[in-house]
Amino acid sequence: MAATGDEAAAMESISKAPVPPTDLNLTPTPTPTPTPEPEPEPEPRREVAANDATENQKAKRPSNNNDGGVETAEEATEPAEPDINELCRDMFDKMAVFLQGELTATCEDYKLLENMNKLTSLKYMEMKDISINISRNLQDLNQKYASLQPYLDQINQIEEQVTALEQAAYKLDTYSKKLEAKFKKLEKR
């Protein structure tokens, strides 16, 4: 039971392992007072760890720490790729391009409708100008035809007079024919 308790404690210490040092140190380091900081390394190595903070995730080497007679170990991870930043940047750039393309489709539809509306409004403006000209011309024409009305009345009077003249000419023609017939009759006597 004690052995299993020790094994459980070992497993827990493994799971709760502190930040591993850069160098593999098998010799136990002198720690007279227990400190709350998880780093058991001496100070010179802390600077190295601070400088290599960005590389900790890349290069985690397994290290064994002796903490109260219980060995702990860190996970042996693979070193990160040297161009991981570039790959990440490339991924985000392409993601941005894709999303922009998705949104650009709707924007292009709006632009198409905007252009169509602009062209239609231009056409309607031209039609408005044409209709204004037509309206002005027709108003002038109405005024001119109104000024011509007395002349048109005169033309009507002339037509009536010509009709009367024609009737008079027909009567004169008939009378002259009768007169000719009487004259011939009298001449025969």
Added chain:
Amino acid sequence: MASSETQPRFGQSVKGLLSDKVTSCSGDVIALTRQVLKGSRSQELLSQAARNMVIQEDAILHSEDSLRKMSIITTHLQYQQEAIQKNVEHSKNLQDQLKHLMK
């Protein structure tokens, strides 16, 4: 025993988990974008508007053609009115002559 998501699962490395997480996040972003665009129904409405505009274009062209013909007819009417104006000035002389004849 702390079993958080950052801890490696059985048979998987942190690197693999990270890549899976990134892939799922990017997929979620893409799906979200598509759902937003689909939910707004902008594509349907805009395409319907463009279709209606194309249908209206024929009527607009016909209206413009009719207006241009009206302007031409108005011009012809103006020419005719000028010709009438010139000719009615002789009607007064004609009327005087007819009055003289009717006496």
